[in-house]
Amino acid sequence: MTERGSKPETPDLLEIKGLEAGYGETRVLHGVDLSIARGTFHAVLGRNGAGKSTLLKTIVGLLPPSAGEIRFAGQSIAGQSIAAIEAFRIARRGIAYVPETRDVFGALSVRENLALAARLAYARGPWNTERVFRLFPQLARRADNGGSQLSGGEQQILAIARALVMNPRLLILDEPTEGLAPILVGEIFERLGDLRGDGMTMVLVEQNLPFAARLADTASILGRGRCVWSGPAAQLSADAKLQERWLGI
Amino acid sequence: MFYQTRAKNLTVLLVLGGLALYAVYGGYFAREIVVEIALLAMLAIALDLVAGYGGMISLCHGALFGIGAYLFGGLTALVGTPVWLATLAALAGTALFGWAVGAVTAGIGGIFFIMATLAFGQMAYVIVFEWRALGGDDGLAGIPRTDLAGIGLDTGDSLTFALLSLAALALSYTIAAIALRSSFGRTLTGIHANEERMRALGLNVRRHKAAAFALSAAIAGAAGLLAAQHTQYISPEYLVWTVSGEALIVVILGGIGTLAGPLVGAVVFVALEHVVARFTDYWHLVIGILLIAAVMAGGRGLYGEIERLLAPGPGTGKGGDGA
Numbered sequence: 278m279t280e281r282g283s284k285p286e287t288p289d290l291l292e293i294k295g296l297e298a299g300y301g302e303t304r305v306l307h308g309v310d311l312s313i314a315r316g317t318f319h320a321v322l323g324r325n326g327a328g329k330s331t332l333l334k335t336i337v338g339l340l341p342p343s344a345g346e347i348r349f350a351g352q353s354i355a356g357q358s359i360a361a362i363e364a365f366r367i368a369r370r371g372i373a374y375v376p377e378t379r380d381v382f383g384a385l386s387v388r389e390n391l392a393l394a395a396r397l398a399y400a401r402g403p404w405n406t407e408r409v410f411r412l413f414p415q416l417a418r419r420a421d422n423g424g425s426q427l428s429g430g431e432q433q434i435l436a437i438a439r440a441l442v443m444n445p446r447l448l449i450l451d452e453p454t455e456g457l458a459p460i461l462v463g464e465i466f467e468r469l470g471d472l473r474g475d476g477m478t479m480v481l482v483e484q485n486l487p488f489a490a491r492l493a494d495t496a497s498i499l500g501r502g503r504c505v506w507s508g509p510a511a512q513l514s515a516d517a518k519l520q521e522r523w524l525g526i
Numbered sequence: 527m528f529y530q531t532r533a534k535n536l537t538v539l540l541v542l543g544g545l546a547l548y549a550v551y552g553g554y555f556a557r558e559i560v561v562e563i564a565l566l567a568m569l570a571i572a573l574d575l576v577a578g579y580g581g582m583i584s585l586c587h588g589a590l591f592g593i594g595a596y597l598f599g600g601l602t603a604l605v606g607t608p609v610w611l612a613t614l615a616a617l618a619g620t621a622l623f624g625w626a627v628g629a630v631t632a633g634i635g636g637i638f639f640i641m642a643t644l645a646f647g648q649m650a651y652v653i654v655f656e657w658r659a660l661g662g663d664d665g666l667a668g669i670p671r672t673d674l675a676g677i678g679l680d681t682g683d684s685l686t687f688a689l690l691s692l693a694a695l696a697l698s699y700t701i702a703a704i705a706l707r708s709s710f711g712r713t714l715t716g717i718h719a720n721e722e723r724m725r726a727l728g729l730n731v732r733r734h735k736a737a738a739f740a741l742s743a744a745i746a747g748a749a750g751l752l753a754a755q756h757t758q759y760i761s762p763e764y765l766v767w768t769v770s771g772e773a774l775i776v777v778i779l780g781g782i783g784t785l786a787g788p789l790v791g792a793v794v795f796v797a798l799e800h801v802v803a804r805f806t807d808y809w810h811l812v813i814g815i816l817l818i819a820a821v822m823a824g825g826r827g828l829y830g831e832i833e834r835l836l837a838p839g840p841g842t843g844k845g846g847d848g849a
Contacts, residue, residue, distance in 0.1 A: 337726055368728035380723040382716055384527050393716055396709050397728040443728065 290315045290447055290478050291336070296345035298335040305331040307502035308345065313447075313480060313495070318473045320489035320510060321482045322524060323499035329482040330377060332499065333451050336480075337374040338364035350446065371400065371446035375453060377482075379436040383425030387416055387435055390424055395442040402444030409438040412468060430461035437468070448472070448479045454488060466492065486524060490514040498523045527715050528579065528706035533836040534786040537829065541567075541789045542696055549688040557688040561756050563796045564691035568698045568749035569769075570776040570788030572742045575702050576628075577774070578783030579711065580738050581718035583640050586627060586647030587746050588769025594620045594747025595754035595764050596654055596666070603668045604659065613672070616751045617744050623650070624743020628736035644767060651765040665761030669754050687756065694752055695789075698745045702785060705741060714738050775813065779820050781827030790828045 293311040297304060305328045313319045323329050334340040336347060338355065346356030349370060354362050368374075382390050391406045410417035413434050419427060427435060433453055440448055450469075454462040462485075469492055472479065483489035489496065493510040500523050506513070513519060549560040569591050576582040597616035601607040607615070631642045660666055671681040672690075679686050705711055713734055716724045725731055754760045763769075772795070780791020795813065802809035820827045 339722055339726060363730075364722075364725040365728050365730050368726055374726050376723070376726070380720050382719050382723075384715055384719060385712060386527075389527060389712055392709065393712050394727050396713075439727070 288314050290350055291480070292346075292348040293336070294346045294348075296332070296335060296342055296347065298331060298340055298342045298345075300331075300340075304343070305502055306335065306342075309499070309502070309504050311497055311504055311507065313478065315478055316476045317494045318469075318479045318481065318492055320493035320496040321480060321499060322484070322486060322489060322496060322513075324524065325484075327499040328502045329499055330451055333374065333376075333449055333480070333482060336449065337372055338362060338367040368397075368443070371444075373440035373443045373445035373448050375436045375440045375448070375450045377451040377455065379429075379432045381424040381427065381432045381435050381439075383423065385424055386421050387424065387427070388420045390435055390439055391442050394439045398443045400444045404441045404444045406442065409441050412441075412471065413438055430457050430464075433457060433461070433465065434468075437465070441472075446478065448477055450479065451482045452484060453481070454483070454485060462488065486514070486520065528703065528711050528785060530703050530707065531833075531837070533833045534784075536836060537786045537832055538696075538699060538789060541793060542692055545793070546689060546692055549685055549692070554684050557684040559796060559800060560688040561691045561752075563792050564688075564695040565749045565753050565756070566773070566776060566796060567789045567792035568695050568752075569746050569773045570780065570792055571695075571698050571702050571785065572745035572749070573770075573773045574777050574782060574785055574788050575706070575742045575745070576738055577777060578785070579706055579718060580714045580735065582628075582631075582643075582735065582739070583774070584627075584739075584742075585640055585644040585767060585770045585774070586650070587742075587773045588767060588771075589647035589650040589765045590620050590624055590743045590746035591750035591753070591769060591773075592654065592760075592762070592765030593623055593650055594750030595760045596660060596750075597747070598751035599666045599669045599754045599760045600660055602670050603666055609670055609672050613751060617747055620747025620750070621740040621744040624746075625736045625740035627743070628739025629732060632732035632735040644770075647765065647767050647770060651762060651767070654765055655762040661761075663762060665759055665763075667759045669758045669760065671755040671758065681755075691752055691756070694748060698748065699785065699789070702741075702745065706785065710734075710737075775817060779813075779817055779827055781820075781829030782825070784826065784829045784833075787827050787829030790832065794828060 289312045291313040293309055296309040297306050299305040309332060321329050321332065331340065335342050335355070341361050342355050347354050349372065354367050354370065382393070385393065388406065391409065395405060415431065416434055416438055419431060424435065437453065453465055466488060473492065481489060481493065490510050490513060496508065496510040496513050497504050498506040505523060506519060545560050545563060549557045569587060573584060573587045576584055594616050597619045598612050601612035601615055602609060627643060627646045631639055634642050654660055655662060671687065674681050681687050681690060713729060717731055717734060721731055750764065753764070776791040776795050777788050779794060780789065781787025798812055799809055802812050824830055
């Protein structure tokens, strides 16, 4: 677990080993192992309460792990060997997180929401306000509207756009289609597909298996705070027994 | 997010213009009141900056005001520092103290934040109170005013000093408004709305809060050093926590998170203090009732009512300043 001076570039952008985390006395993650290769679209599935959102919060530094290690781009960002790295430093290393709650700033306009994130962006890159407006034309039309005036779907799109202008190396999405009308689910599906085509590394937490399985290259299933299955997404969609055991109601 | 709307322009111009006219035509007593209002309004603007836009309800702004006064007073009256240098030193010193308060309290939330700022304020009060060289409880006299004879102004004259105080208020408002309109203010609004989200977007929240507090402290310190010049005598009374409480009352009465509201609040507060106190000792009761009315009317204070009169009809959706 020691830091090596010259570390070989591993193919995995994100490596999680034995991760344990929770809230206060309640442990939610009981040793999660997960590896995500550069340029892949990875889906994390699991029933309610399996620890999916907790896992994401721990990765982005909003929740300190009690054990285990997280490495990003070959460097440790959380774990016993290092002092806790603050969330803002993890974001600056290139992890953008779109929370389930969207957290659009209601008092700021669409344009201001984007400017806020763009100014803090850890790296310059291809993504700026104009480019996200090209990807999401409906946002451009509402550029000067306040965040609180947007519909739920528009807020979701803005939350994704706001993460993109950070020019992240890893984009993490927590149930982006939850509670949205089917037409918007389709729209977001298409745009995430576009991003995948661009080679963006993404982690998607999703309850909607068909949605996730059609987008993702690889998938994991969380169950009872552990990673109980990992493999190609296609294999999961074909395995009804696996689905029944870990995802069925 | 802060927008310098037409209603704000009008409100600020009316308050400043009205006070200037009152000072010009009102005689000595009126000018004293104008100075009192202008300095209280500066302190309230400073507080609204961090409380209304940054969500940091501070109870140490009285201490910041007092530190500005004592830095200026101590340097000029005791050390003999030139006034311009003492002014710069007082501004820098209060900004530094404010920065430290902001940095240390950045990770503290809610009621504990308020208590922590109170503790900082009390610490400053005790130090000044116990420091014999600063006169302790007896206070410190012999503080000079800014010498503007070079441009033909006699700051010893009550009218000149009143207008100077109003100019300082106008400048403070402008600086605060520019800061809030910039990306600095946008980020501050973001922290107020959702601190965790700002961290996940890559913001060093602690540093930003400290910077906001430093700017606020410099404005509060400017008000304090002008107060020291005004009375040319200062006492530890300046740093008592009730001064912070009064500033907070002015902000809430005028309209928290509106920046223009504190000006209105300061006018009403000082006016009530002088007018009502003529008839009854219970003028705080009147302030209390007004405060409750202002809070119950929607929390946008007196300025909220002014805005409703000036710009009737539904808001644009950007009306809510402070997140």
